[in-house]
Amino acid sequence: MAWLMAASASSPRSSSASVQPVPPYERPALTKGYLFPPDKKPARLPGFHTCVGSGGQRQTAEWYKENGIEVLYEDPVVAFDGKTQTLKTSSGKILKYGSLIISTGCEASRLPEKIGGKLPGVHYIRDVADADSLVSSLGSAKKVLVIGGGYIGMEVAAAACGWNLDTTIVFPEDHIMPRLFTPSLAKKYEDLYQQNGVKFIKGALIDKLEAGSDGRVSSAVLKDGSVVEADTVVVGIGAKPVVGPFEAVGVNREVGGIEVDSLFRTSVPGIFAIGDVAAFPLKMYNRIARVEHVDHARKSAHHCVETLLTSQTKAYDYLPYFYSRVFEYEGSSRKVWWQFYGDNVGETVEVGNFDPKIATFWIDSDSRLKGVFLESGTSEEFSLLPQLAKSQPIIDKSKLQAAASVEDALEIARSSLQSAASV
Template structure:
């Protein structure tokens, strides 16, 4: 019987095996995951789950029994030690060796670690990537505790919002000149800076960490400008690294992640990749996207190609972030924009529309689902809209979708 194996039981891996069955594949499917839990959602971990508003079972993408019902062998708490493409073998930590006919790597990403030299090995320094991370962190999240959050991207800002809502004293530092500097316009940065400051968060931009203080446990920090802070815990939000170590040891080509062609195939013709770990061609460049949408869509494309249905991966990226009572929805990629149009309404909705010349590239929508929906549909259709009409609050946005 033909055997398709998938290494990595996150959003991408779960989506890929579901797609294989939905497309009629009747061979053997094995999904290998390093964590003890079945595939689960990551976005709610640092929000509703940490706030105590969601039980663990609600995180699961599907009930654990579903995999057996579909004839999918789910191997949780399973460590892969080596991949041998020339023999089509997967070596496991318990000594077992699995053979495959086709393989997908959906190994995801891991948090960028805080260097040990700065105190990254102290026991109250936490990442917010996995269930295990949140279980370690949760007992420390208590009213009045002093927390330092390192990194002003979406991970750090979402952690700051939850900590502030739980009554902690929150200081967030960002070494770059402004929060969200890599991913958003200064106007979006200013919006979220003001939001966090209104909720009691101290934000220090252009300020990095010199070192943490303490033996075994972090009790304080010296910032790059010499400021001393007393601390009870530290949360790192300095980004993620694509999990490519297994692929690299197996000799697969890497380029900002596991390098794939337009059909999600790696440098080995029997191996595909998808999700946070994989990069793909986008025009003259290569792109790697870190989002739930990309994990699902790329995994489904990889599954189709594994089944012999050629299909190029051509995504229309979208993202979201929840902070306090604000839902940020992002459509498109703003790279290369040269003009920003701001739209507001009397209900507090706000959106930022990124243009390169007359071409609409992306939209940041804050509590503005209509703006997001219209912007997303325009971008997906390769259309733009008159910036003056966007800026005019009297414009009914749905009119912009008419041919």
């Protein structure tokens, strides 16, 4: 059995071909704890190898050897032959497989080279080498420009605050995190970032990045002609699935990635795809989706391998989940940790004053709770969120709107959950 990139289970006679020189690790750390200044206890390997983040074993190089898994480091697959069931790596090695799991993930979207996308001092974050390069730049930086107001942009900007750097974020939308945050919710976080010295340039596009006399990036020219000085630029404008040599297996043209069924089987017998690269049926919302999240990577891997080893036929039933943790370095005046479960569709009800808690509830036209967001909750409160999003109870919107606190609102939601269970 040959597995590509990271796999979340072990099996005799299995192998994994990787583009990196180290065993698989959990990427969220790269834009969070890894970017902390040296005096603020930054995360480092082997501290976040798979699957420590979910309470599993730390899968170091020794772990793979002990479990009979051959890992080919810095030797990615470059060719695939479904008829002969073989793979060819960049070194020329031929791998024969019985079952193949494609878990090639995503790669960072990049600015074109012709507008300065490859200038020294311009960074993208997808692997440890990228993060190391950025940490090196932050150590001597004076002005940091972050391009993109999504997860990467906001997490990098928060880390830059820990270095006490002049930081600016530029993005084309009206507010940060537009795919999830409501304008009201976004404003709360924008205010917090501004209190930490971060400047926002909204509704703006990059025309080009320019170099100084030393060849290193020195500024960004926006489409409106204005110029933003920066000696370090971090680009966080999204990611795209790495289909690589496997396009012939079957690509979904709407969401990208390799199309699979509810057991992660592709259209080719014996070939599976998991994690970010998999376009799978999102059962609870009846649509095909790709989910770029470590939680889905773990769970899809487990489901796929269980299918392989036990012939299970239970459909994968994933509940969308997103989170962020920032400003967690020593000396921070305010740490941020939010979680979201479900689907952000319908009308919203916002409860709380962000001191420190705030919650947002998404309710559809049938008064069903579709999604819920919570900042700075307790463990018990966070554990309630997936129950609510999964059950989608009918909830009294007027009661939520009248709630005096986040705690009261969550209790109203909990009661709706209990009422639904008793019907």
